Amino acid sequence: MLILQMELEILGSGTSHGVPVIGCDCAVCTSRDPRDNRMRASAVIRHTDGRTILIDAGPEFRIQALRSHISRLDAVLITHSHADHIHGIDDLRIFSHKTDMPIYADAVCLNDIHDRFSYVFSESQEGGGKPHLKLCEVIHGQAIQIAGTDVLPVLVFHGGLPITGWRIGDTAYITDCSEIPDASVSQLRGIKNLIIDAIRERPHSTHFNFSQALEQIERIGPERAWFTHITHDFSHTGIQEWLQIHAPGKKIEPAWDGLIIPVHE
Numbered sequence: 001m002l003i004l005q006m007e008l009e010i011l012g013s014g015t016s017h018g019v020p021v022i023g024c025d026c027a028v029c030t031s032r033d034p035r036d037n038r039m040r041a042s043a044v045i046r047h048t049d050g051r052t053i054l055i056d057a058g059p060e061f062r063i064q065a066l067r068s069h070i071s072r073l074d075a076v077l078i079t080h081s082h083a084d085h086i087h088g089i090d091d092l093r094i095f096s097h098k099t100d101m102p103i104y105a106d107a108v109c110l111n112d113i114h115d116r117f118s119y120v121f122s123e124s125q126e127g128g129g130k131p132h133l134k135l136c137e138v139i140h141g142q143a144i145q146i147a148g149t150d151v152l153p154v155l156v157f158h159g160g161l162p163i164t165g166w167r168i169g170d171t172a173y174i175t176d177c178s179e180i181p182d183a184s185v186s187q188l189r190g191i192k193n194l195i196i197d198a199i200r201e202r203p204h205s206t207h208f209n210f211s212q213a214l215e216q217i218e219r220i221g222p223e224r225a226w227f228t229h230i231t232h233d234f235s236h237t238g239i240q241e242w243l244q245i246h247a248p249g250k251k252i253e254p255a256w257d258g259l260i261i262p263v264h265e
């Protein structure tokens, strides 16, 4: 069996405001630990042969792409249409000069993208730079090949909103989530790496908090897990300490911008 090596890099591990929060002078927002700088949640998957797949294109996509030296993009997977996950879509134009950039998402999300970026899909004068996008619908639970990679879109709930978690090989990326149906847990069986929404310690109506994220990690059973979509309530080291108390001996960590996780198909 041919095992292709890939890697997933966390481009952003922050909640919708990002950390630091504008105007906030709390200990986390003023921290000198670079891991306490959390851009809006996003990730990139790179094959050793150069193929590159982005998950979500948030408002900081341009900065993230520059910082992580993204010079090629083959496809974009979108979890859902909230602003912190799609408002960088215009900056995909640099990657879509020659061919349309395929955007994979569920039907509701694609519809929202079409509305939000209506100028992309309407006739306009020559010279007005805009991205060239090809909207590609995925069905939850049905595996597809994207840029030569087997990808499984998995149904999860973000409050009452059905959205998409993504499984790529032995790794799953599940952000903005407050419920995972049993059928989706079955589809995640056998993963080694899980990146999961864990917004803060206090409860939240549309996101797992730390304890709920731990329950889901237990339920899914990956070898390693990372919290993402994190607020400024806790510093990176503060979450590490919290985990030492609440999940001793488990391979669970807060994600940070720049974290690289090896992925196998």
Ligand SMILES: [Zn+2]
Pocket: 015, 016, 041, 082, 084, 085, 176, 229
């Ligand atoms: Zn979000």
Ligand SMILES: [Zn+2]
Pocket: 020, 021, 024, 025, 026, 027, 028, 029, 030, 232
């Ligand atoms: Zn703060």
Ligand SMILES: [Zn+2]
Pocket: 080, 082, 158, 176
């Ligand atoms: Zn959201």
